[in-house]
Amino acid sequence: MTDNVFDPGATRERRVAARRASERILSGSGAEATVGERLAQLAAETAGLPGLDTRVDMYGDGIVAELEGRVAELLGTEAAAFFPTGTMAQQVALRCWAGRTGNRTVALHPLAHPEQWERDAFSLVSGLRVVHPTREARPPTAEEVRGLEEPFGALSLELPLRDAGFLLPTWEELQETVEAARERDAVVHFDGARLWECPSHFGVGLPEIAALADSVYVSFYKSLGGISGAALAGPATLVEEARAWRHRYGGNVFQQWPAALAALAGLDRELPRLPSYVAHAKVVARALEDAFRSSGVPWFRMNPPVPHTHQFQVWLPYPAEALDEASVSFAEETRTTVFGVWTPSPVPGVSFTEVTVGASALGWTAADVRDAAGAVLRRIRADDGRADGGGADDGRAEH
Template identity: 70%
Template sequence: MADENDHTDGAHDDGPRGVSRGRRLAALRGSERVLSDSPFARTIGERLAQLTAEAPGAYDLDGWLDVYGDGIVADLEARTAELLGMEAAAFFPTGTMAQQVALRCWAGRTGNDVVALHPLSHLEKHERNAYTVLGGLRPVHPTTEPRTPTAAEVRELDEPFGTLALELPLREPGFVLPTWEELTEVVEAARERDAVVHFDGARLWECAPHFGVGLADVAALADSVYVSFYKSLDGIAGAALAGPASMIEEAKAWRHRYGGQVAQQWPTVLAALAGMDRELPRLPSYVAHAKVVAKALGEAFGAAGVPWFRINPGVPHTHQFQVWLPYPPEVLEEAGVRLAEETRTTLFNRWFPGEVPGLSVTEVTVASSALSWTAEDVGAAVDALLERVAAGG
């Protein structure tokens, strides 16, 4: 669930809210049952042991170390391109770099430096405006509504744009996706405007169940796609940009200029390959179970008489969604840590202030640790959490 330069579930230093990072992670690690896990609740030794155990099944360890992007890196690029149905792919150390390079390449090829994108997208919220500051590009916003722009909104933009960038899913409003028909229509609208389409698909891996098509079918709508290897696949870091072979060759040149041509990247790439093997087949089950968990949470909050709450979206589009509650973040975090310490059960991770005073929001990620949770389990944990919220004032 962690992103670069945004709120995470444990990557940042302790804040002013009372629950230290060390205490929170210790409570999570000590839990026997975890609904929404954290990728940061592991020691270096544990992560290294996991990689050591999974590596032999992920790649031939008798191969030579990679040197500036060859060997195992090139093999990951080829596998990613094949999964996405694209001609080629380039590995990048970060998604922020991959996105900058993609938009820069398309601006040069279209002759238009205007990018149409959502103001809540990762490009705008969590990359320090890199595409404008470093790339010299200019944004236009088809909509400010908390959803993907519609075809009509794209057609009605009052100035030309070279690239339409769509974040799938759009994280900030609750990991939301359009319908398949809406997505195909908005892509067609961009083509009518002589624009190319770039998918910010950091979490594209888990979108196919919502659309009811294959992963390559989703990617085929776009001219280029960025995917992350750590957000959904539990890798260490890293990303890939996929698209036409000529564009990817240009992207690799810009990757070098941006400092992304790293001498050796085999640990990160090994973790990505292992994550593909382990997590990709499981993602549909995570998405399906997220619907069970979200419904159970809503029913439990309603039965407990919580004065206001929201599960957003009510039926999750992916395996991630938001929970909003009418209590301060520090009260919810203290109650959650106490629940974990006293019962060895972790329900939620970090809480953050909502835009409306008095409301707090958390992001729920339903992954392997949540699959054993029944609706009854969710309801019992909610009751236990709310008891501690009440006790904490």
């Protein structure tokens, strides 16, 4: 390999090592821990939880059943069932609704997780058919749901819509979209992998959000820092049927106590902190804007301009490998991690990254963010392939 050949694998190894050595981290989830470190962390986080002296779970009883009850209580639903993955939970939920409505067509956004990241599992495994209310990179509107040209049995709404920039509708828009589905005699399912951080944007609690839908899926490792796992919540009859399908799909795992314990710890530790993360994400986003403007970036995009949750996208007119090198080398030399991995966009020379504001970012002031982000950008040479702007004149045009 020559010095001019970009090696993503080597860059990833450097990024992980630099992040592990960092004393300050602005963005990320901390998934780089070793097995031993994660075991020690789990023991420390769960030391005060009740029921540790009871036997481990077997096929979903014990600590798993306790977690299910906790989720149902938090969401205000009749019941909840633990699933090893969200992919399985959502397939089961929508398969159950298809049987009950008599319609196997699901309306969802083309950027939603089942369309982007599940290898066509809806159709290949569960026999479901998908229609798209819109192809715009935003949540669908009530008018678009009403205007679908064919019947559909269920409307699935991803809250927030991650691949569009962690976007959420307003509370009023969400209510109207749900009502539009009801007018079409369809049930409503919330793809709530990151539902936990939505109350700040909507201005209502989790039970009020969940009450709009017929079923809700939530994740335990996104937002809550768990190991793995998900829950499907809704009416007791639906959850009972979902448990049967969970077994058929191979999800009735013999023991799941590590994931359940980590989820319970995350609900205790992270759920109360999420509003502070969401609030601080707005501070971080504004500080990054200031850094980009003062650094002479030809143009940039914050998506959304004001974060809806504690996560948002940053788009810059540089190749991903140049941004990765600048970010990693800065972390190696200063023990300060600002950005995670950069992803190339379809437009040559334009890249984006996802910023996740968590506990490690709360100690960062706006000045800290401006200084560190500006220092990363200064590492990119002028000839590193700046794009022509991709259609935007400058940063101010995007805000």
